[in-house]
Amino acid sequence: MAPEEMSGPRFPGEMGMSKARNPSRSALQTVDREAFRARLAEVLPPSDILSDPEDMRPYECDGLSAYRRLPWLVVLPSTVEQVQQILRLCHEEVVPLVARGAGTGLSGGALPLDHGVVLSMARFDRILEIDADNRQARVQPGVRNAALSEAAATYGLYYAPDPSSQIACSIGGNVAENSGGVHCLKYGLTVHNVLQVTVVAMDGELMTFGSRALDTPGYDLLALIHGSEGLLGVIVEIVVKLLPQPETARVLMAAFDRIETAGAAVSALIASGLLPAGLELMDRLSIRATEDFVHAGYPVDAAALVLCELDGLREQVDADIDRARAVLLAEGATEIRESRSEAERKRFWAGRKAAFPAMGRIAADYYCMDGTIPRRRLADVLGRIAEFSAESGLAVANVFHAGDGNLHPLILYDGEQPGQLDRAEALGARILGLCIEVGGTITGEHGVGVEKLDSMCAQFGAAELACFHAVKNAFDPEGLLNPGKAVPVLARCAELGGMHVHHGDLAHPELERF
Ligand SMILES: Cc1cc2nc3c(=O)[nH]c(=O)nc-3n(C[C@H](O)[C@H](O)[C@H](O)COP(=O)(O)OP(=O)(O)OC[C@H]3O[C@@H](n4cnc5c(N)ncnc54)[C@H](O)[C@@H]3O)c2cc1C
Numbered sequence: 001m002a003p004e005e006m007s008g009p010r011f012p013g014e015m016g017m018s019k020a021r022n023p024s025r026s027a028l029q030t031v032d033r034e035a036f037r038a039r040l041a042e043v044l045p046p047s048d049i050l051s052d053p054e055d056m057r058p059y060e061c062d063g064l065s066a067y068r069r070l071p072w073l074v075v076l077p078s079t080v081e082q083v084q085q086i087l088r089l090c091h092e093e094v095v096p097l098v099a100r101g102a103g104t105g106l107s108g109g110a111l112p113l114d115h116g117v118v119l120s121m122a123r124f125d126r127i128l129e130i131d132a133d134n135r136q137a138r139v140q141p142g143v144r145n146a147a148l149s150e151a152a153a154t155y156g157l158y159y160a161p162d163p164s165s166q167i168a169c170s171i172g173g174n175v176a177e178n179s180g181g182v183h184c185l186k187y188g189l190t191v192h193n194v195l196q197v198t199v200v201a202m203d204g205e206l207m208t209f210g211s212r213a214l215d216t217p218g219y220d221l222l223a224l225i226h227g228s229e230g231l232l233g234v235i236v237e238i239v240v241k242l243l244p245q246p247e248t249a250r251v252l253m254a255a256f257d258r259i260e261t262a263g264a265a266v267s268a269l270i271a272s273g274l275l276p277a278g279l280e281l282m283d284r285l286s287i288r289a290t291e292d293f294v295h296a297g298y299p300v301d302a303a304a305l306v307l308c309e310l311d312g313l314r315e316q317v318d319a320d321i322d323r324a325r326a327v328l329l330a331e332g333a334t335e336i337r338e339s340r341s342e343a344e345r346k347r348f349w350a351g352r353k354a355a356f357p358a359m360g361r362i363a364a365d366y367y368c369m370d371g372t373i374p375r376r377r378l379a380d381v382l383g384r385i386a387e388f389s390a391e392s393g394l395a396v397a398n399v400f401h402a403g404d405g406n407l408h409p410l411i412l413y414d415g416e417q418p419g420q421l422d423r424a425e426a427l428g429a430r431i432l433g434l435c436i437e438v439g440g441t442i443t444g445e446h447g448v449g450v451e452k453l454d455s456m457c458a459q460f461g462a463a464e465l466a467c468f469h470a471v472k473n474a475f476d477p478e479g480l481l482n483p484g485k486a487v488p489v490l491a492r493c494a495e496l497g498g499m500h501v502h503h504g505d506l507a508h509p510e511l512e513r514f
Contacts, residue, residue, distance in 0.1 A: 031093055031115065033072060039093070040075060043085040050074040059118050062105040063165075064451060066367065066421055071112035078123040080200070080236045087234065088204035090117060096480045097202075099230040101142065101173030104165040106368050107449025109177065109229045109485055116483075119234060121172050127151050128237070135242045136195065136212060141172020141235045148240070157242040160187035163445070164353045172235045178227035180445035182278040182309075182349065185403035189445070191226035193241045199225060199233030202476045212239055224471070229447050230482040232475040249277060249311035251348045252324055254333040255302035259283050259386070259398065262304035263378030265331035266402040269308060270375060272327050274320055278309040278349075279403030283382075285362070286355050286399040286410070293358040296351025297344075299335060306333075306402065307352055309345070355399040356410065363395070363412035367424045370446035371435035375405040381438060385409055385431055392427040394420070406444030407435070433458060448486045456486075457493035465490055 033051070040049050050056050051073055061068040077083050090097045096116035103110050112118050124140035127148060131137070132155035137148060145166040149158040162181035163169055169179070174190045175197060187193065196210035210222030225232060256262040262281055269279060282290070284303050291298045298305060306328065310320040325336055339345035359366040373381050382398065385407075389396040400408040409431055413424040432442045432455045442448075442455040456465070468487045472479070 031095055033115075036089075036093060036095060037073060039089055040073070040086065043082055043089065044075060044077060048076045048078070050076070056118075059100065059103070059112060059120070062100075062103045062108060062110040062449075064106050064108045064111075064368075064449065066365070066415060067108045067111055067450060069112045069114070071118040072115050074118040074120060076120045076123055080198075080206070083119070083200050083234055083236055084204040084206065086117070086119060087200055087202055090480060091203050091478065094478065094480065096483050097234075098482045098485075099172075099176070099234045101170035101176070102144070102165075102168050104169040105173060105177060105449060106370065106446040107443070107451040109447050109449035109482070110173075111450055111485075113483065121170065121234075121236075124172070124236065130155060130157075130242070132157060132242075134212070135244070136239055137242055138237065138239045139171055141170055141175070141238060143171050145169050145171055145174060152242050153245070155242075156245050158245050159193065159240055160184070160243050161190045161193050164356065166353075171238055171240070175226055175235055175238060176228060176230050177445065177447045180401060180404065180406060182280060182352070182401065185279055185401065186275050186277045186311075187243065189226075191223055194222065194226070194238060195241060196239040197222060197225050197235055198237040199235050201233050202478065202480050206236075207233065210239070227447065229449065229486040231472055231486050232481065234481075246277075246311035246313075248314045248317050249309055249345060250317055250321055251278075251339040251345050252306075252308045252310075252321065252328065253298070253337045253339075253348055254306045254308065254328040255299040255335040256304045256306070256332060257302065257334050258332075259304040259382050260379040261332045262306050263382050263402070265306055265328055265333065266378055267375050268331050269306075269324060269327050270403065272323065274310070274324055274327075276308045276324070276403060277311040278307065279401075280307045280352050281305070281378075281398065281400055281402035282307075282352065282355060283398040285395060285397035286358070289358040289362045289397065290351045290355045290399075293361055294351045294354045296347050297337075298351055302334070307348060309349075352399065355397075359397060359410050359412065364414040364416065365412070365421075365424075366397075367411040367413060367421075367428055368446070369407065369409045369411065369428045369431050370443050371407050371432050371440055372444040373405045373407060373435050373438050373440035375403070377438045377440075378402060378405065381407070381434060384434055388427060388430050388434075392423055392430075394423055394427055396427070401444070404444065405440065407431075429455065450485055453486075453488040453492065454496055456488050457496050462490055462493070465493065 056071045056074050059074050060070050096113045099119045100110040121142045124142035126140045129138040160183050162183050163179045178190050180189045198208045287298045310317050395412045397410040411424045413420040442459050
């Protein structure tokens with residue numbers, strides 16, 4: 001079977017996209033794969049171009065494995081010059097392209113494109129420089145997140161943003177998704193920890209945004225690249241900030257007999273003026289699944305647990321731990337344990353970080369949602385998610401960055417059972433609708449990808465979406481970089497019925513091209 005015949009079950013990114021509205025897309029249908037492969041072979045050794053279905057199978061999805069498509073072609077460049085040449089070639093031949101880091105994304109951002117190239121950045125895995133004096137590191141985008149902190153540890157430094165996928169995910173992917181993590185409450189998201197990025201534009205031009213100094217003049221295009229999900233350019237180099245390792249860090253693990261009470265305790269901790277390094281919440285389902293898997297010492301009878309890490313100078317941490325303990329008790333914690341050693345602190349976090357994979361032990365599939373709400377609404381929203389779960393008949397496990405108000409309801413389903421994925425998606429959309437209703441957003445850190453295009457129509461109006469399209473058009477007028485992801489076409493939103501779009505807007509080529 002030809003690869004183009006092997007499409008997966010569904011591609012929400014394509015809903016509502018008609019070929020007639022997408023000139024680049026109709027042009028690219030005529031590109032012959034073998035002829036294009038031959039042209040790529042002028043740039044890359046044949047071993048770095050994959051076209052055999054079995055070789056390309058590992059690239060057919062990212063962490064959102066419900067959506068799959070066998071790639072048309074996969075390329076594995078090793079140098080910036082090769083990336084530039086590949087993009088120039090795609091530009092010339094009107095072939096779309098999706099950059100891929102480690103493929104751990106949870107919104108289908110790296111899902112292969114129909115008749116498009118998957119550009120794997122896996123070989124860009126070198127830490128180019130650690131400048132300990134200036135607390136900076138210059139890295140290639142394929143460097144694993146955890147590898148950077150491991151290397152910086154020699155200098156007593158570390159890289160703060162720590163997604164739970166940090167042993168696998170790449171720094172380039174982190175920038176493209178503006179990833180968060182357990183320690184982002186205190187130390188900021190990826191965007192707050194990156195000083196400079198170098199990207200290759202679709203026409204092969206190399207551009208550098210930001211600088212190694214405190215500020216740069218002009219529009220803040222460094223921030224724009226963060227969370228751009230591979231739609232504006234391919235990131236080929238990143239300069240990040242490194243932080244000194246704190247003198248000490250300790251974790252309080254507090255058990256609660258109601259999840260709503262645990263949610264209220266999180267709000268109370270922040271309201272008390274404390275700024276924990278990490279503040280996470282897990283519900284009963286995730287506590288039990290994780291404990292069976294990792295044996296982190298979690299209280300399996302609790303309805304919820306809160307993990308609260310405090311870091312800094314020893315005396316300050318001692319005082320903060322006492323204050324946090326008092327707040328947690330006042331909010332109804334039934335049991336509190338404190339990490340007594342670095343090994344125990346790591347064990348407490350190991351459970352939290354393994355919570356997603358642990359779901360694989362209790363359900364055939366899980367669908368990880370990612371929405372953000374104002375923290376003070378946590379108790380109320382968690383209660384309503386439980387109601388939605390009961391109504392849909394699908395269990396939901398909650399494990400999330402509570403201090404940031406960043407929810408991760410994990411909807412458990414069985415993709416082999418007819419209709420269950422549809423129900424999981426409907427439940428997910430309902431939860432995201434609730435996030436918007438209470439003043440939050442449809443993503444905290446996992447991006448939009450193909451998964452949340454419809455929710456973007458609920459989050460934004462026509463004017464904001466038109467602005468996104470104009471930005472895209474300024475970087476990639478042909479709409480060849482990761483088309484069909486992250487930003488819905490206005491027509492799609494109009495079809496969903498939630499948006500009044502002027503006919504003139506729809507006819508505007510800049511708004512319809514990708
Ligand atoms: C178990 C698990 C836990 C997770 N926990 C967290 C968490 O705590 N916080 C969090 O934020 N995320 C989390 N994630 C999601 C995911 O790990 C992050 O989104 C991560 O940043 C993706 O990195 P990646 O290298 O795997 O990127 P990929 O999945 O390969 O790509 C993600 C997006 O980035 C684009 N991209 C990748 N590399 C480049 C590049 N060099 N140039 C331009 N665009 C590029 C792709 O086109 C795609 O749109 C988790 C995922 C899993 C599976």
